[in-house]
Amino acid sequence: RTYQGAPTGTDLECKGWRQEAAFRMLNNNLDPEVAEDPENLVVYGGTGRAARSWDAYDAILDELRELGDEETLLVQSGKPVGRFQTHERAPRVLIANSNLVGQWDDWEQFHELEAKGLIMYGQMTAGSWAYIGTQGIIQGTYETLAEVGRQHFPEQEGLRGTITVTAGLGGMSGAQPLAVTMNEGVCIAAEVDEERIDRRLETGYCMEKTDAVDEAIAMAEEAAREGEPRSIAVHVNAAKLFDAMRDRGFVPDVVTDQTAAHDELEGYYPAGYTVAEADALREDDPEAYVEESLDTMRRHVEGILAMQDAGAVAFEYGNNIRGQVNAHRNLEDAFDFPGFVPAYVRPLFCRGKGPFRWVALSGDEADIHRTDEAIRELFPEKAHLHRWIDLAQERVQFQGLPSRVCWLGYQAGDDPDGLTERARFALRINDLVAEGDISAPIVVTRDHLDAGSVASPNRETEAMKDGSDAIADWPILNALVNCAAGADIVSVHDGGGVGIGNSIHTNNHVVLDGTELAAEKARRVFTTDPGMGVLRHADAGYEDALEEAAQSDVHVPMEDQ
């Protein structure tokens, strides 16, 4: 089956824009420009699907075509299972994907049920029809590094004048040098595979390359001194790079790593081998490969820890290199440097900030450019948002329906009407649609990795202050309250990036079609949704969240307990 992507323009296949938005978003998820393997309905992230089967896909589209403005469609793991009378202010589509009863909540049970055709892996944004391609990754990295700047170099503009050392220039990790330079900083990135380096240079994700560590350091120091953004790929193993820096007494400002260390056989390269040699070793003697690989990882982590001891800011970037070395090489102090969520993303979550995103249902790029302008107009004082919008316009290619990611939060304190950042933006866009400045409705959604939407003890809720990492009441309340507030699509998923049984998370969509109804929904949902982020972190005792609640007038029932 070949597949064409979302319909565009202003002719509707459905009875209204709310239903049409669901129709187009599902199809956009399966756009060959967007999806990894659309023929198999796989959008991204292993087997993250948008529908359970092509029959189920067809049936969903039929249901959406017939769905009335006061009806709600139910989708169970990518299959439509019911349609009920509700009301205009209620959601049009409710989705539950991959959820299992706790004692059965593992890959084995999941695969058995999947083989019977009873369940589907929804990943995060795949099964909720909210995936928009790779721009989410760049912006997540950009925002994480921006927070590093705010926390450790508050006098600087972003990371200007600082040097960040990392490794890995692959699929996701390749976003790092661009994200550093977008934050005005200097990046040295070790990568063993020269082809990968060349790909990043070609696509503008990285500026320079060298084989010589000395040259890389010299270039970086010069750029940092001059306050110029610069990114330099070094063709070397990460462990060796850190050793070389230690020998030279060079200490960067920030160290991290995004080699695919979570997989010691397929994702990480041992030192002392060229890529070709290592690939041959992997083929010939995988056990020896794994031993070498873990030995290098240990050296690599020791390098990071040494840099941290010497004054660098260090964090793990979600690749589990700490866990690997701790478990397989008995390095007790591997966890002496923090994971990126507790260190940098959680302070944003405390203020309800997360990867908010929107899509132009028209298919017209001009509509997204108009929304970019709206961000600038609405938040004239928020230089950080402007920088991101400028950079995104300049450097991020559209895939499928034109769309934009922009981390917005609660932060109602600075608005005279007490509206949240997300609500202010959505209401402005809704007006622009009403006025015809934007040619068709905009649908607003977000990543499942958001402030108040996820329980995931290995990632988003790692090391919560009060130890509440595993409590899943929170995402369930998030889904319920967004449903009550009138989001047009609400979804609840098990699994996602960390796998079945390791997280519960939710999503929602609101369609801005220029009507008063859309304004009402937007005002409520974009208060409840980031509001859950503030409340969840306030309940866990985070000062930032309590401060945000006070500044933004969020009611915290038992605040003094």
Next chain:
Amino acid sequence: RTYQGAPTGTDLECKGWRQEAAFRMLNNNLDPEVAEDPENLVVYGGTGRAARSWDAYDAILDELRELGDEETLLVQSGKPVGRFQTHERAPRVLIANSNLVGQWDDWEQFHELEAKGLIMYGQMTAGSWAYIGTQGIIQGTYETLAEVGRQHFPEQEGLRGTITVTAGLGGMSGAQPLAVTMNEGVCIAAEVDEERIDRRLETGYCMEKTDAVDEAIAMAEEAAREGEPRSIAVHVNAAKLFDAMRDRGFVPDVVTDQTAAHDELEGYYPAGYTVAEADALREDDPEAYVEESLDTMRRHVEGILAMQDAGAVAFEYGNNIRGQVNAHRNLEDAFDFPGFVPAYVRPLFCRGKGPFRWVALSGDEADIHRTDEAIRELFPEKAHLHRWIDLAQERVQFQGLPSRVCWLGYQAGDDPDGLTERARFALRINDLVAEGDISAPIVVTRDHLDAGSVASPNRETEAMKDGSDAIADWPILNALVNCAAGADIVSVHDGGGVGIGNSIHTNNHVVLDGTELAAEKARRVFTTDPGMGVLRHADAGYEDALEEAAQSDVHVPMEDQ
């Protein structure tokens, strides 16, 4: 802390009846007449609580007092955590209790988090403020036996003229003889403990007692011949009763068992000992006790199987006696007789039927009697419902706020307006409240054990036709769609009767205050909620559900797949 139960009458502590209903139901749950241990906030079922702590309880009441008609309160494991602007048609309270991420979803993690004060065990109706005392148990047993009658003795009125043999006259099991005679049948119940027998005789749950099996059989056969309801307790071990019946060539119509066989040490008595002797053995040599107990259980199950072979209808009544004998005595054919849910309750679930219940917020018993009349008026042809209402009036004592349980379902096929049984009833009650025939609003809710509200592979979803026992998408969709439909309270719980990690289930309340808004909510919720039961079972391939969908015009999207 002493505790007084729910306020009654028509003066409100809250801003409206929807909030007041939540306020009174929470307090009713903790009425000393209703709750097992109100001082510790424990309502029933181990540690099933209504609020996390007395501070949280006070804070919930404060929140409810202040809650506006367009606001929604969020409760996380018995603690209020937020309050948001929503709208009139949305729920007033959203509750999530005891939910954990799958890989952490066990008692150990739960108890750790409970000790930190971060989570609460909500059981089923405790944490959702819907427990109404013991009448739920009687009616569940009554309905199960009614379904036994419908399936196996369709020519009879209920169980009239049939003999049911069971064992156990304890806390819950003691409801069996009454439930049999309520269904017009004859019951012989073995019980080793004469004190227990006497208690059932005193409270009218059982009619006669004897030490002699011959006498019991003779009395039962005579009553059955004459079509008279009769219940006879036999002071004998269950295993011995079955042996004696086999010796005499007596085969009853129905056999089951509700001794507490799930616990071989504390719940089950070995044959060959008086109660006093067995209690002494348990004390002196618990290991010997267990061996004797399991040996008796084996004999007991062999007795049931023999009766089944000889033509009796046999089923297990949720005490795991099959599992015990299968696991510890290697009896391979222990599972040759079915569990009660797949056998008798599931056919009801297929038609959206389950333990619907309502409570008179006035505190006035006359209001419940008026609702009883309404059932008779609305369903003049449903003799089964009439019988239950008559019996309940006669024999069920009120506890706390007056209330009634009555299994109602979807079954819209026989209504000219296509309304479900539940909706027809609720709309009629709402009218009676509007007209002043009922003195204050009625709140309608149900058990979490309901047609479309639970995933529980060891009980409610045991042995589903398609193998979908463990899929939890269904209860999540149930909660979301009831929220969309405007239920006034919506709750999602992990655990309940089968323990943490073994089930996910939901509840909802709708307040019938005589307004058009209440009518709208009732019409929708009492379609979506039983409708989920029909859809869930239709999706699993049950003929009854597909037939119900066809008769009642329930849209099943991929019916022909």
